Amino acid sequence: MQLEDSLREVLAQKELVVEKFYSRFLSENPQVAVFFEGMDMKKQSLMLSAALIVSESHFRENLPAVEFYLQVLGTQHHEAGIPKELFPIFRDCLIATISQCQESWSDELADMWRAAIDKAIATMFEGYDEASDAG
Numbered sequence: 428m429q430l431e432d433s434l435r436e437v438l439a440q441k442e443l444v445v446e447k448f449y450s451r452f453l454s455e456n457p458q459v460a461v462f463f464e465g466m467d468m469k470k471q472s473l474m475l476s477a478a479l480i481v482s483e484s485h486f487r488e489n490l491p492a493v494e495f496y497l498q499v500l501g502t503q504h505h506e507a508g509i510p511k512e513l514f515p516i517f518r519d520c521l522i523a524t525i526s527q528c529q530e531s532w533s534d535e536l537a538d539m540w541r542a543a544i545d546k547a548i549a550t551m552f553e554g555y556d557e558a559s560d561a562g
């Protein structure tokens with residue numbers, strides 16, 4: 428199974444998979460709640476679903492517009508004051524959530540998701556670091 432097929436399963440669910448992700452992320456990491464105070468979590472979940480589509484594309488090929496989007500997303504996270512250390516926790520929790528909505532899950536699929544999200548994070552960090560350098 429390719430990452431694209433796994434992503435399709437995520438997007439085909441009637442209930443937004445990433446909405447489950449946020450409840451899990453927040454309950455397992457109470458220290459992150461402060462960042463989401465007053466936010467519309469439905470909207471947030473829709474944006475993260477779109478970011479998964481972007482990340483899968485970015486995993487397959489390097490397209491300048493996609494890279495630029497992820498860099499800007501990274502800058503936004505810097506502006507929101509989100510520490511870099513939270514990203515691997517976010518990634519692992521996201522993969523754990525995705526694994527629960529799949530017909531067949533495997534170590535290979537987990538590795539592919541990890542590589543895809545890590546690549547997205549690395550590109551986000553380019554924008555994040557640029558914002559840090561700018562002060």
Ligand code: HEM
Pocket residue numbers: 459462463474475478479500503504507509513514517518544547548
């Ligand atoms: C793979 C890593 C991540 C991805 C793909 C991602 C994706 C997104 C997206 C698509 C948005 C919406 C941006 C917009 O308003 O247009 C967003 C915003 C946000 N994300 Fe993330 N995120 C990631 C990591 C994290 C982490 C680790 C945290 C930790 C708490 C976090 C917290 C937030 C918050 C608080 C916002 C709202 C920021 C604001 O509007 O001020 N994200 N994220």
